[in-house]
Amino acid sequence: MAEGSVDEVDYVNGRTRLYGIVGDPIVQVRSPEMVTWEMRRRGLDAVLVPIHVREAEFDDVLPRLMRVANLDGLIFTIPFKQRACGLADALGPQARGAGALNALARGSDGRWHGEMFDGLGCVEALLRAGVALAGRRVALVGLGGAGAAIAAAIAAERPASMRVFDLDAARCERAVATVRTISPETAVTVGPPQVDDADVLVNATPVGMLGDPRRPVDAASLPRSLVVLDAIVKPQITPLLAFAQAQGCRTVRGREMMRGQISRIVEFFAATTGTSGAGAEAGAP
């Protein structure tokens, strides 16, 4: 070791607060680098690490992991979003609606609070693009795990109408019921998106992912006034978004939705644990 060389990293120390993402498998997750960045940007001395817990070990390991005194929060990914509800002392409205959560934080009272942010990232990304959903007409295609959460999050914004669609009829029924519970005043219908009759189009299907050349919406043209959000992260510009851009529409990428979700999760962590950073930029990497 050279004399005078730096021999310490500057991003973890004895006071660093600990967060984790729990899943099985775990290598594919992106929260460690993205959530840690966002926490540091807010001046928090914290790190979010991958925690690989095998499915069979979940019930035994998680309650003990939550007793680590400097562990303040957890994110849950596949296949634990439903089971994680059993770990929470209190559930937020999105988690109650979805019967699943992806973020759990220890409150200053020692109780664990859970909420589901899979859909809220979509709302946040649209807001950042200048699109408030209250009173708008929204078409949503794809009602799997992410799509169902997006339906619930959009409903909570009280749009005038929602048209939802999935090839699985049971998913459609569940989404309609969720929307009606959350926002009775929203007119909800089932069917393929009618783009001439919508202000915002959201794709939550995998159609167009990773080299798939298809578009999830069968329309020869799109009105210029339509805002199009695609939940797919790779590629950044999906066939749907490329088509929408060519038609002059405003577009929002899956990556923006992920950023929106991370921002909301870190806000939830900070608000629940009662921690706040040294300043917006002080801890920036």
Place this chain on the structure above:
Amino acid sequence: MAEGSVDEVDYVNGRTRLYGIVGDPIVQVRSPEMVTWEMRRRGLDAVLVPIHVREAEFDDVLPRLMRVANLDGLIFTIPFKQRACGLADALGPQARGAGALNALARGSDGRWHGEMFDGLGCVEALLRAGVALAGRRVALVGLGGAGAAIAAAIAAERPASMRVFDLDAARCERAVATVRTISPETAVTVGPPQVDDADVLVNATPVGMLGDPRRPVDAASLPRSLVVLDAIVKPQITPLLAFAQAQGCRTVRGREMMRGQISRIVEFFAATTGTSGAGAEAGAP
């Protein structure tokens, strides 16, 4: 968030292997920044985080924590070094001698291997300063936790003689027994250091720490040939080391001992888990 801004940290991701230091309290530890740095210097994608486990929770939490599949190793600090032996499937020679360990790693066979490095850092730091202990005469003062571990580690190098001292007679007896077990050929005596009769002097007492102006050794002068190591980390130059430097002696600082220990622990982690870095400098921060 500005368009094009970096929004990820580069030191943790889904594939990062997890290590922890377990203690109660935890805020004072220095392993997170120093061990993580050393692991990255060796090209390992790994991070060592602080894990605060309260004493009453240790027996319940630790066995479950060790089932986290991407957790490869743990360091133990106060008050857990003795209890941690119960978690190991196999103990190294220093841990067996000390009845305590400070590093535990999961072998490629899934078994957990424990070893004690508190003393080995002293041997490593002396080696780096060009001092091999085999056949030498060593005086050691202070036989608490660190001093006892140093006695065992020095004995394993087969010095010609060891003179050990502590104000607590029981500690002296235990150290003598340990030295005799590890190295029957080493002549071990009890008493205050006689600097004219030693090649190496090691201080493992707290005398001289943090503004304490005293020296742990009552000698008006030191032979120039004496090598003096002080286990105290703060201040870097203790009154003993300042005196030794003034006398023309070679000196080794507590910080070098800590570096030596960290280097040995990371070697142990890498060798036990069967991981190795992408290259000596590839992962340097």
